[in-house]
Each structure stands twice: as C-alpha cells, then as structure tokens.
Amino acid sequence: METAIGIFECKARGLFRNKKITPLAGDRVTVSINENQENTIDSIEERKNELIRPPIANVDIMAIVVSTVNPKPSTLIIDRLTSIAVHKNIEPVIVITKSDLASPDELIDIYTKSGMRCIAVCSKTLEGVQAVKDLLKDKISVFTGNSAVGKSTLLNLIDPSLSLRTGEYSRKLGRGRHTTRHVELHKIGEGYIADTPGFSSLDFEKNDVILKDELCLCFPEFSDYIGECKFTSCSHTCEKGCKIVEAVKEGKISPSRHKSYVAFYNEAKNIKEWEL
Numbered sequence: 392m393e394t395a396i397g398i399f400e401c402k403a404r405g406l407f408r409n410k411k412i413t414p415l416a417g418d419r420v421t422v423s424i425n426e427n428q429e430n431t432i433d434s435i436e437e438r439k440n441e442l443i444r445p446p447i448a449n450v451d452i453m454a455i456v457v458s459t460v461n462p463k464p465s466t467l468i469i470d471r472l473t474s475i476a477v478h479k480n481i482e483p484v485i486v487i488t489k490s491d492l493a494s495p496d497e498l499i500d501i502y503t504k505s506g507m508r509c510i511a512v513c514s515k516t517l518e519g520v521q522a523v524k525d526l527l528k529d530k531i532s533v534f535t536g537n538s539a540v541g542k543s544t545l546l547n548l549i550d551p552s553l554s555l556r557t558g559e560y561s562r563k564l565g566r567g568r569h570t571t572r573h574v575e576l577h578k579i580g581e582g583y584i585a586d587t588p589g590f591s592s593l594d595f596e597k598n599d600v601i602l603k604d605e606l607c608l609c610f611p612e613f614s615d616y617i618g619e620c621k622f623t624s625c626s627h628t629c630e631k632g633c634k635i636v637e638a639v640k641e642g643k644i645s646p647s648r649h650k651s652y653v654a655f656y657n658e659a660k661n662i663k664e665w666e667l
Contacts, residue, residue, distance in 0.1 A: 392422055392432070401430040415441060416576050416585065417448040417531050440479040442533070447576075447585055449531055450479070454487045454523070456536030456545065465537075470651035471473040472535060473507065474609035478601050481533075481664050485509045486523060488541040498590065501645045506611040514544050534584055536556065550579050557573035603659040607635070610652055612644050626660075628653045643651075 392401040401422050403414050412435065414420065418437040441448040457464040469485065476483035476590050485502045487495040489510040499509045510526070512519035523545065526532070534542050546553055557583040576583045607613050607627050621632025629636065638644045 392420070392425070392430075396424075399424055399430050401432050402501065403432045407435070415446050415448040417441075417450060417583070419449065440481060442479065445533070445585060447531075447533060450481045450585075451530040452526060452532035453481045453483050454486050454526070454534045456488060456534060456540050456542045456665055457482055457498065458489040458537075458540040459498075460489060460494050460589060461492070462539055464498060464538055465498060466498075466647045467651050467654065468500075468537070470648060471655070472506075473502075474601060474606070474651075474655060477609040477634070478605070479514075483507055484520075484526060486545070487511045488545060490518060501647060504612065504643075504645055505648055512541075512545060513534060513567070514541060514548060517548065518541075518658055520545070520548050522578070527579050527584055530582045530583065532584045537659075546577070546584065550561050550577070553577055599660060600662055601655070601661060603656055605658055606652065610648060612648065613652075628656055 392399050398581055399422065407414065408415070414432055414435060418438070420432050421429045423433055424457055425431070438448040442450065442503075453472065455469055455472050455476075457469060464487075473483040474486075475481075485498065485507055486510065490512045495511040497507075499511065502509050508526075510519045510522045512523060527549070534546065536542050536624055537624040576585050595632075601609060607617055613627065616634035616638055619634040620627070620630070622630060625633050627633055627635040635644065635649070639649045
C-alpha cells in the first residue's frame with residue numbers, strides 16, 4: 392500500500408469481508424500504520440469504476456495496444472474493448488505498434504473518426520513513445536492487447552526499470568505466447584499502469600453485460616444521431632429511417648464500427664435485465 396510516508400503491507404479489516412468487499416488495485420483507501428501490530432485498511436473510497444478481469448478500480452485510461460501486422464489487428468476485438476471502456480467510464484486510447492512494418496493509417500482513420508485518441512508507435516525509431524508516456528501522467532491506466540502486439544516492449548521503452556518479459560510472435564501458430572502472468576500496478580512518474588495478460592483478461596461477459604439498449608451509448612460516434620431515428624424503438628442495426636445506418640452509408644461512421652455494433656447487439660438482444 393503506497394502512502395504519503397512510504398509503502399506498507401496492510402491487511403483489510405474484517406468488516407470488508409463481512410460486507411463481501413474486496414480491496415482492489417487502484418483503490419483509494421484510509422489505512423492505520425501500527426508499530427507493534429498489523430497495519431490495516433480501514434476504509435475504501437467510492438470507486439468511479441471497476442473491472443472484474445483484471446481486478447482493478449478507478450481506471451482512467453484503457454490503452455488498447457494493437458499491431459499493424461504479426462498479429463493482424465481485429466477491429467471486432469478492438470471494438471469489444473472500446474465498448475467495455477466507454478461503458479465503464481474509461482477513456483479508450485488506441486496504441487498502434489509496428490508502424491515501421493505497415494501503415495497504421497487505416498486504423499487511425501477508423502478510430503479518430505469515432506472520437507478516440509490514436510497513437511502510432513515504432514520501437515525501432517521510438518516514434519510515439521513519448522506521446523504514450525505523456526498519456527500516463529497522473530492517471531491509472533490499463534494496457535491490454537493480444538499476445539505479441541508489443542505491450543511489454545512498449546512499457547519497457549517507457550520505463551526500462553520495469554524489465555517486463557517479452558515474447559516472440561509464433562508464425563507457425565499464428566499467435567503469440569502470453570508473457571504477462573499477473574496484474575501489477577507500476578508507477579510511472581505520477582501515474583500508474585497495469586500490464587494485463589492479453590484480451591482473455593478482459594472477457595466481455597465477465598466485465599458486466601452491456602444490455603442492448605445501452606450498447607449504442609458505448610459507441611461515441613453514434614451520439615449525434617441517437618433520438619433522431621424515425622422509430623423510437625430503432626435498434627440502429629438495419630431499419631429504414633435509422634439515422635445511424637444513414638450515417639454509415641454517408642461515410643460519417645465507419646462500416647467496421649457499425650458491423651461490430653450489430654454483432655454485439657445480436658449477442659445482447661436475448662439477455663434480459665432481470666437475468667443478470
């Protein structure tokens with residue numbers, strides 16, 4: 392536990408266990424430091440958000456790290472993560488690695504049009520590394536992405552003292568090996584980062600279900616058109632008179648983003664709120 396006077400090992404008081412509350416990385420707490428007995432966590436401030444996997448609270452930034460190639464980026468996976476972030480009141484930022492191997496322009500176009508920040512990074516030229524470092528200032532940030540996209544490499548460039556293990560991409564298997572085994576907060580300047588073991592740690596269903604009526608709110612580029620459709624019950628998937636569908640046809644909304652929305656809507660439409 393980090394405090395103004397140093398770092399201490401603390402144990403949560405029994406009252407949290409009785410209330411079925413578990414302290415999480417990122418929590419802001421009040422502690423008692425005792426000379427001759429166990430240090431304790433006495434209270435936990437109200438959280439602005441929390442993720443179940445990885446277990447972390449009060450996240451400001453979700454840095455979604457994708458590579459231009461090896462592995463090839465999946466907009467469906469990126470959009471699943473951005474929707475989780477927006478739903479949790481976390482800012483999603485798309486960090487695109489390996490910009491020296493292929494152009495990041497297509498991804499940048501899709502996500503800047505969606506109202507999100509994008510940063511292209513090259514580990515060889517160090518392009519974009521400082522921009523990512525500036526992003527972390529005074530924030531709690533989660534880094535997530537598929538194996539072998541270069542998360543650990545990027546974090547080591549930001550702060551070499553981290554010495555995170557890195558793995559090589561397996562061309563034969565078409566995927567990378569997970570190199571990050573646990574969630575750990577690392578202090579970078581005045582901010583904190585959590586390196587997470589790949590997309591599996593941010594399982595869509597395990598970070599609270601997004602109901603179909605809330606899903607459109609998780610796509611920021613839809614906001615100008617919500618409430619403007621011909622029918623109040625519009626699902627924004629294919630209906631005539633849907634302003635979001637029209638915006639896709641007019642090139643104002645990326646087709647890949649809308650395709651992801653339709654896929655997520657079809658998953659969510661059979662989920663009832665009372666079942667949760």
